[in-house]
Amino acid sequence: MEHLNHLHPEQHTLGYSYILAALIPIHPLPANQVNPLSPREWHNYALRLANVGTSEQLRLAPEKFVLVMQAMVSISEAGGEPLVLVRPLQLAVAKLSAGSQTITALHADLFKQCLRSKFYNAALPFLDFQPESVEPSKTGLTVRSFLLFCYYGAMIHIGRRQYDKALRLLLYALTAPTMVVNGITIAAHKKFVLVSIIHSGALQNLPKFTSASVTRASKIDNGPYLDLAAACKDDTQWTRLLTQHQALFQQDGNLGLVLLATESRxxxxxxxxxxxxxxxxxxxxxxxxxxxxxxxxxxxxxxxxxxxxxxxxxxxxxxxxxxxVEDPQQYDGADVAHILDEQIQRAKELASKLQAVHCEVACDKAFHSKAAAGKERHGRAPAFEDPGDFMTAEPMSYGNPLMP
Amino acid sequence: MDMDQDDFDLEGYSANYNGYGKIHRLMHIVRTAPNGSRLELEALRLLVDALKQTYNTASYTDATTMIGGRLGPKYDFDSAWVQQTDSRAASKSEALERELNGFKTNLMKEAIRVGQTDLADHFYSRGDLQSAFKCYLRTRDYCSTSKHILSMCLNVVRINIALGNYINVSNYVQKAEATPDIAKDPVLASKFRCAGALALIDSKKYQLAARKLTEVAAEMGNQFSEAMAAQDVAIYGGLCALASFDRSELRRHVIDNMAFHEYLELCPEVREVVADFYGARYSACLQRLARLVPHLRLDAILGPHINHLHDAIRSKAIVQYTRPFQSVHLPTMAAAFGTDSTVLERELAYLIQKGDVAARIDSHNKVLYARHANQRAATFSAVLKAGQEYLDNTSAALLRASLLKHDLVQRHGAAGFTSTNTISGTHPNIPPANDQGPAFRFFPPGPAPPLATGNGQMETL
CATH class of the missing domain: 1.10.10.10 (Winged helix-like DNA-binding domain superfamily/Winged helix DNA-binding domain)
Known part of the structure; x- marks a missing residue:
């Protein structure tokens, strides 16, 4: 414990987080045991770590840092005020992601505190980006924290009435690779059904690559929601289902969305x-x-x-x-040209990223041994003969609709 | 409707059919006509007359029970005839089966085929369609020439039309049409076309049905009257064509089709409906059609579809009427369709929403204005949408690939988090504050609800 006073959280971030992780106060305390640090003291140390810790060091052992931060959150949550957690968590997330646009294990915690304090805008800098890859070894990301990122992120978008963005995040959660279905996925599906009614007036189909277990489980668990979506066009049916399942919607915390869906119809x-x-x-x-x-x-x-x-x-x-009257938007202004240009630039960037990923896969040993095994098993040639084909393939061949 | 159905010429109608087709259609009328009406009794009378020509004592018994003495002593239950027919039928089937067994022991292939067919015909005459179907099917193994195959197919198709099993009908029609010799016999080919069309009507594919029926050769005439009279080719074909063909198709397949004209001549009402439709005399066309509909509703095959066809023809007429105009005065148009403008407005609104009519209604001045789609704006909005979709989908795919690469895959259910738990009733009210992995050992589950989900959110929305 006295080591903590010898170390400086900025210079010795790594050691600091290890010690703090070991000292997390236990509650309720078993008999004859004393916490080395009282929750309040420990909390202050954790806060210092969040405020001044160095990004490079804490990314070396992200799981310890995440553990400390989450324990800090649960101590504070017991205290009540969610708003005080927003700033430290913002700092923590920024450090864990090292300024790059990636999802960390702490995003979900930050979003949750933003939701609790209804301070949605505080989450925006960490939410409004297009995640394309994850680095769990540096950011401590787990399946659970990824799903929660999508779920809470979508809720913030819903709070800000950005339903299209919310839908996209919910789809990330629903289409994430999975063997068994997480409860978060099921809850995300409920929101997905309601938000897609609000946004487009009807239930959107899940994409083909959605894991079969998710499709199945959502049908079994979310019957009332799917029934409601099916009754979208039928007023009497809708009202009947609404009163019939009102308690369920209330219990799921989705009654507000259900009412919004009624309006949007x-x-x-x-x-x-x-x-x-x-x-x-x-x-x-x-x-x-x-x-x-x-x-x-x-x-x-x-x-x-x-x-x-x-x-x-x-x-x-x-x-x-x-x-x-007709829509005055005739697509003849500079703004449209600007949007188009922006889209083309982004598409170009994506195409080169795709190219890089293709090259990576083509050079990947595991992929080759798998492809060769597939060839033996099925007795036919794999999709391409020579990895060189991949290297020379033009980026255009990925079906980019915006490129000339 | 009763009034309209009362002047129906039932005798003429039933004379168009023979064999089981007649019985089938009369039974349908008995079922659909109002109880105790003239039509029902007349149908029963004709039904009993027809049944007396056959060995079908079971249906005869049913029919006479339904008459219940209402048609006088001539149509009371004739137990002597029934007994006599039953014993004759029993001895005949015994004889046929003995004969067949003889052929079988001697392995005479062709004779077995003929024997099976005879036995099947006998069952058919008894009204035992399932047994007849089985016997006809058994002949399949003894068919040696394509002619035999065709006759087997025709028998099976005939039986299945009577049974109402249209999946088998279309299967065997396909089989027959794949047989090489079918082109040599236009009458036979036409019979299969008719059968195929019936199956298509049953599955609501009116356009394909109309195609088939307009290809029926004129020589067939009334030779397929067991399933379909010559008039039916005109009625079914004409109405399906009106409901599904566009103007040029109508011209090519119906108006300019000499063979089909011969059939249309047999049924002047339908011919007039088609001519009026093509000549854009919609009011007359729809009036004639409305007069035809109650009669057609009595038809065993077209009956279930007639309302749909009627609506489709009406919509088609409305669409064609509006197409050439820049603006249409609704009351004028309503007069042309013999309705009032509020009803028409509703119909038009429905068609516009379906995308069949490209126009908008000025409900205040009762005018319909054609609406020319702004191709340029539509293209722009489609392009922007496609671009955004591409970007979204691609980056989502990259993200998923990255998740897989780092093995972030949910593999086993952590307690309280798999969906099975939800099924069993306890609802995992999403990640409460108190179960955050190892930090779990901290603080008891607080009373605070997990987070500001929906209900909390409503306040800010």
Whole structure:
């Protein structure tokens, strides 16, 4: 314990985290035992480590650092205020990822504290990137912390109403390679069902490469959610399922999302009307969209949707008519060119990354022995004869739709 | 509907068919016609008349029970006839089986085939379709020429149409069509086309059915009346064609098709419907069609599909009507379709949402405006979407590959975290604060809920 005072957390980060990990206070204490450090004292040491520890050293033993940080979180959580944890965890995550854009074991802890304190923006610098690879040996990432990264990250996006990004993260969780199904995956699937109704008005299919066990387990465990998604077009069925499973949704903490999905169904219905009608009376809109509030509610909803640019329309108050107009976006501005250019640049980057991965695989000994074994077993040639084919393959051949 | 069905010429209708086809269709009318109506009694009368020509005592007994004396003494249960027929049938089948066994012991291949067929025909006449089907199938091993194969196929197809087993029908039609000699006999080929079309109608593939029926040779005429009368070729083919063909197809396969015209002549109502449709006289066309529908509903094969076909033809007419116009005054159009503009508006809205009509409705002024898709904007938005999808999918694939490479794969269920636990009832309310691996030894599970999930979130949303 006195070693801690001899060491400096900045210069001796590695030793510091090992000692702190060994000294994590035990609770509840078995009889006749004393914690060498009281939780409060230990917590202060851990906080110092988070604040001044050096990135290179703690990346040498990430699992010890992660252990210390998570113990620190659970001590503080018992104290109540989640907000105090946000800053130390931000620092810890930044150090563990060493400034590069990668997922660490502590991302999920940070996101959770952001969610608890409703301070969503604090998570953004660590969330708004496109993860392409993981380095568990340096970041301490485990399956569980990866899944939690996706799950909590998606919840932050949901809180900020960025449903497309939330869906992408949830899909990462659902399509992660797996042999048995984690409970987090199942919970992610529940959110996935609801968010995809909110975002696109219907359930999106899981991609083909989703592990079969996930598909199966989600069908068994999440029946009520899938039923709800299937009843998307049917008002009476929807209401019936809503009341029938309300307790379950509440227990899963998804009732808020279910209610949002109910709202968004109406929104999509009104959007569909704009494709069909040029003018339509408020009365008819209320009828078509199944609004209980009649024309007054229809007017309010249309107004809100116009404001958020979800539809383009004008309301003629005197005649009680709504005139729908075409989307003013004609794709002829500099902004569109800019977006296109950006996409092309990113696609180029990705193509070269892919190329690098291909080369890596082509030079990989394990891959070759596997391919050769496959050849013997099936008695036919593998997909390519010579690894040289891979090296010379042009990056264009990966089906990049944006390249000329 | 009853009124419309009452003027149905049942005698003329049933005269078009013979064999089991007649019995099958009459039984269908007995089942669908309202109980006690003129139509039901008439159908029963004709049914009993037809059954008396056969050995089918089982159906005869059923039919007379259903009549229950309502048609006078002539149609009461005739126990003498039944007994006599039964004993005749028994001795006939005994004789046939003895004969067949004789052929079998002597291994006379051709004779066995003929004997099996005779036995099958006898079962068919008794109304025992399953046994007949089995016997016809048994002839398969004794077929030596392609002609034999074709006749076996035709028998099997016939039986399965009567049984309503259309999967076998389409299987054996395919088998027959793959037989080399079929092209030499246009009548036989046409019979198989008709059978194939029936199977296609049953699986709701109206367009393919129409194709098959419009290819039926004129020579066939009424030779397939066991399953399908000559008029039926026109009715089924005409309606399926109207419901599924576009204008040029209609012209090529129906209007300019001389063979099909001969069939259409047999059924002037359908001919007029087709002509009106092609001549864009939609009001007349739909009115005629509406008059035909109640009769067609009585048809054993087309009956279940007629509503769908009727709707499809109506939608098709609406789509074709709107196509050439830049703007259409809804009341004018409603008059042309013999309906009022609110109903039409609803139908149009449905078709627009389905994507069949490219237009938008001005509900205020009751005008329909054609809408020309902005190709440029659509292309831009498609390109942006495809680009984004490519980026997302590729980086997600890279991420997954990286997870696999570092073996971050969930392999065994940590207690409390596999889905089996959820099944058994305890819900793993996602990772509570208290189970974080080894740090678990710290602090007891707090009363705090795991995190601000959904319900907490609602407040901020």
């Amino acid at each position: 109406i929104k999509f219905r009104i959007q569909r009307l704009t494709q069909t009608y040029l003018t339509l009376s408020l009365q008819d809109i209320a009828l078509h969209a199944g609004l209980a509030g009649g024309p007054a509610e229809a007017e309010l909803r249309i107004l809100r949707m116009i404001e958020s640019q979800e539809i383009f329309a004008e309301i003629d108050e005197a005649a009680g008519m709504v005139r729908f």
